[in-house]
Amino acid sequence: MGTGRRDIDGVSILEFRAGSAPEPLDVPDKGYKMLKTDYVFHATEEARELERLQMLERIFDPGTQRRMLATGLTTGWHCLEVGAGAGSIVRWLEQRVGPSGKVVAVDTNPRFLRGSGSSTIEILQGDICDMELPPAAFDLVHARYVMIHIADYQTAFERMLRCVKPGGWVVIEEPDFQAARAVAGPDEARAAFGRVSEAIERMFTSLGMDHALGAKLPVLFRRHHLDQVTVEHEGHLSAGGDLIPQMMRLSAEQLQAKYVATGLVTESDMEQYGRLADDPDFWAIYYATVAVIGWWQPQCGGRTQG
Numbered sequence: 001m002g003t004g005r006r007d008i009d010g011v012s013i014l015e016f017r018a019g020s021a022p023e024p025l026d027v028p029d030k031g032y033k034m035l036k037t038d039y040v041f042h043a044t045e046e047a048r049e050l051e052r053l054q055m056l057e058r059i060f061d062p063g064t065q066r067r068m069l070a071t072g073l074t075t076g077w078h079c080l081e082v083g084a085g086a087g088s089i090v091r092w093l094e095q096r097v098g099p100s101g102k103v104v105a106v107d108t109n110p111r112f113l114r115g116s117g118s119s120t121i122e123i124l125q126g127d128i129c130d131m132e133l134p135p136a137a138f139d140l141v142h143a144r145y146v147m148i149h150i151a152d153y154q155t156a157f158e159r160m161l162r163c164v165k166p167g168g169w170v171v172i173e174e175p176d177f178q179a180a181r182a183v184a185g186p187d188e189a190r191a192a193f194g195r196v197s198e199a200i201e202r203m204f205t206s207l208g209m210d211h212a213l214g215a216k217l218p219v220l221f222r223r224h225h226l227d228q229v230t231v232e233h234e235g236h237l238s239a240g241g242d243l244i245p246q247m248m249r250l251s252a253e254q255l256q257a258k259y260v261a262t263g264l265v266t267e268s269d270m271e272q273y274g275r276l277a278d279d280p281d282f283w284a285i286y287y288a289t290v291a292v293i294g295w296w297q298p299q300c301g302g303r304t305q306g
C-alpha cells in the first residue's frame with residue numbers, strides 16, 4: 001500500500017494506492033504526484049479551482065459543521081475527511097479534536113492541503129476506492145461533494161464504512177443535480193439554464209457517474225444498516241448575485257468544453273448562463289444538497305462485506 005512519504009510545510013504526506021504505484025501525470029512539481037482520476041476538475045487551472053473550492057467552503061461549511069457537531073464530535077476523536085479539497089473542514093476538525101485527537105485527510109490530489117504543523121493532521125494521497133485505510137479506526141467519517149465524482153460510488157461508500165469504529169458516525173453530503181430548475185426570469189434565459197442543466201447531467205452520465213447521487217444516499221445508508229439516520233434535503237433557490245450562482249459560474253467556466261461537447265449547449269448558452277449569475281431578477285434552483293448522517297453499530301445491522 002504505502003509507496004512513499006514526503007514532507008511539505010511540516011506535513012507528512014503519504015502517497016499510496018493499493019496494488020500499483022501511483023501513475024504520475026504531467027503536472028508542475030509541487031512536491032507530490034497527481035493520481036490518474038476521472039474527477040472532472042482534475043485538469044483545471046490551479047488558481048481558479050482554489051477560488052471555486054474556497055467559495056464552496058464559504059457557502060457550505062456552516063451546515064457541515066452543524067451536522068458534524070450533531071454527532072457529538074469532541075476532543076480526542078479520530079476523524080477521516082475524504083476528498084478534503086481546499087482543507088477548511090480539516091483545519092476546523094483539528095481545532096475540535098485538539099492535540100489528543102487525529103484528523104486524516106484523503107484526496108487524490110492534495111494540492112491545496114496544508115497542515116498546521118501539528119501531528120494531529122495527516123494527509124494521505126490516494127483514491128478512496130482502492131486505499132487500504134485502517135479498519136474501524138475513526139469516530140467520524142465525512143465526505144462532501146466527493147462521491148458524485150466517483151462512478152463506483154458504492155465501493156467508495158463501503159471503503160469509508162470499513163473505517164468507522166463501532167459506535168462511530170458517517171456524514172455524507174452530495175449534490176442532486178436533478179433538482180435543478182429555473183424559477184423566474186425571461187423564457188429565453190430559463191431555457192438556456194435548462195439546457196446547461198441537461199449538459200451537466202449528460203457529462204456525469206457519460207462518465208458513468210450519477211448526477212442525482214445525493215437523492216440516493218438515504219437508500220445507501222439503509223442498505224448498509226446504518227442506524228439513527230437523519231436526512232436533510234436543501235434546494236439552493238438563489239438569485240443572480242448570490243454565492244451559489246457565482247460558484248456554479250466558476251464551475252461552468254472550467255467545464256465549458258465538457259458541457260459543449262455533450263452537444264446539448266452552445267457557447268452562447270454558456271455565456272448567458274454566466275450572465276445570469278449576476279442578474280438579480282433570475283431565480284433558479286441550481287441543485288440540491290442531500291446530507292445524511294448515520295450511526296454505525298455492528299450489532300444493529302450487517303457490516304459491509306469485502
Ligand SMILES: C[S@@+](CC[C@H](N)C(=O)[O-])C[C@H]1O[C@@H](n2cnc3c(N)ncnc32)[C@H](O)[C@@H]1O
Pocket residue numbers: 037039053056057082083084085086087106107108109126127128129143144145146149150
Ligand atoms: C468538489 S471537491 C470537494 C472538496 C471538499 N470536500 C469540499 O466540499 O469543500 C472534490 C474533492 O474530492 C477529491 N476526489 C475526487 N475523487 C476522489 C477519490 N476517488 N478519492 C479521494 N478524493 C477524491 C478531489 O480531488 C477534490 O479535492
